[in-house]
Amino acid sequence: MASAARPLSIPLPNGARISLIGVTPFAVMHLLALGIFFVPFRWSYFITCVALVALRMFWVTAGYHRYFSHRSYKTSRIFQFVIAFMAMTSAQKGVLWWAAHHRHHHRFSDQDDDIHSPTLFGFFWAHIGWIVSDRYNDTRLNYIADFAKFPELRWLNKYHFIPPTILGVSLYLIGGLPLFLWAFCLSTVLLWHDTFTINSLSHLFGTVRYETTDTSKNNWFLALVTLGEGWHNNHHHFMAAARQGFFWWEIDITYYTLKLLSWCGLVWDLRQVPAHLLHSEEREQELAA
Numbered sequence: 001m002a003s004a005a006r007p008l009s010i011p012l013p014n015g016a017r018i019s020l021i022g023v024t025p026f027a028v029m030h031l032l033a034l035g036i037f038f039v040p041f042r043w044s045y046f047i048t049c050v051a052l053v054a055l056r057m058f059w060v061t062a063g064y065h066r067y068f069s070h071r072s073y074k075t076s077r078i079f080q081f082v083i084a085f086m087a088m089t090s091a092q093k094g095v096l097w098w099a100a101h102h103r104h105h106h107r108f109s110d111q112d113d114d115i116h117s118p119t120l121f122g123f124f125w126a127h128i129g130w131i132v133s134d135r136y137n138d139t140r141l142n143y144i145a146d147f148a149k150f151p152e153l154r155w156l157n158k159y160h161f162i163p164p165t166i167l168g169v170s171l172y173l174i175g176g177l178p179l180f181l182w183a184f185c186l187s188t189v190l191l192w193h194d195t196f197t198i199n200s201l202s203h204l205f206g207t208v209r210y211e212t213t214d215t216s217k218n219n220w221f222l223a224l225v226t227l228g229e230g231w232h233n234n235h236h237h238f239m240a241a242a243r244q245g246f247f248w249w250e251i252d253i254t255y256y257t258l259k260l261l262s263w264c265g266l267v268w269d270l271r272q273v274p275a276h277l278l279h280s281e282e283r284e285q286e287l288a289a
Helices: 024-038 043-069 077-088 095-107 123-129 151-158 162-199 220-225 232-237 253-263 280-288
Strands: 009-011 017-019
Touching: 024 162, 043 077, 043 095, 043 162, 043 253, 077 095, 077 151, 077 162, 095 151, 123 162, 162 220
Parallel strands: none
Antiparallel strands: 009 017
């Protein structure tokens, strides 16, 4: 009897494989984003696209990353659900899936067990390959047990397609196909690549203030387009802080927004950078670099 046909896939580093079936949604979204060239242009479409990139980037950075991955501040259970839902409109899989894999990355950053090290496995793998591989589909619940205890988060994680679907359908009903292509498809693609640069480019280009066990770097440009995530060397040196721009000249829009939310009582206990990391000697070293 002939053996069953193996799924069509491409071999990649670290023993993982990219399934061509798994990569299809990413490819389709990129193709749909090109649809903006086949619909009439309106400034309102462009502005909505940019606004949704920025808005969803905030929820990714403040939610997926600083809250669920690192617990850098506290909030209520209700607002916790809101944060998770809004972050998941980014179409970056489930909240528990995202945070668990990120915690794993910090534990093994730039070591053989790191899931997306560009220095070990190349730019493409770190940027997007690991996400569409067939190795990392499951949620590593052992890394995220603190949040997996909430049934509403487990439900969201399981049905991670619901938040982006609601956003996409809503935009289509509001503005038809043109708004859907601009404000959902194009903005999602831009948001993906903005987010993924932290896994890839932030370990390749930038400056190093603190000695760490990995290749994390600070990059001011990436910090601007990711609302503060580009201060990656700072973050890897002290990952628990709610702010990643440690000094006043390091723009961190996510932290500024979290500060505003704390004044409204929606979040609290924002974890600060230890004082010894902000010593004047560190500032002098930064200026001299």
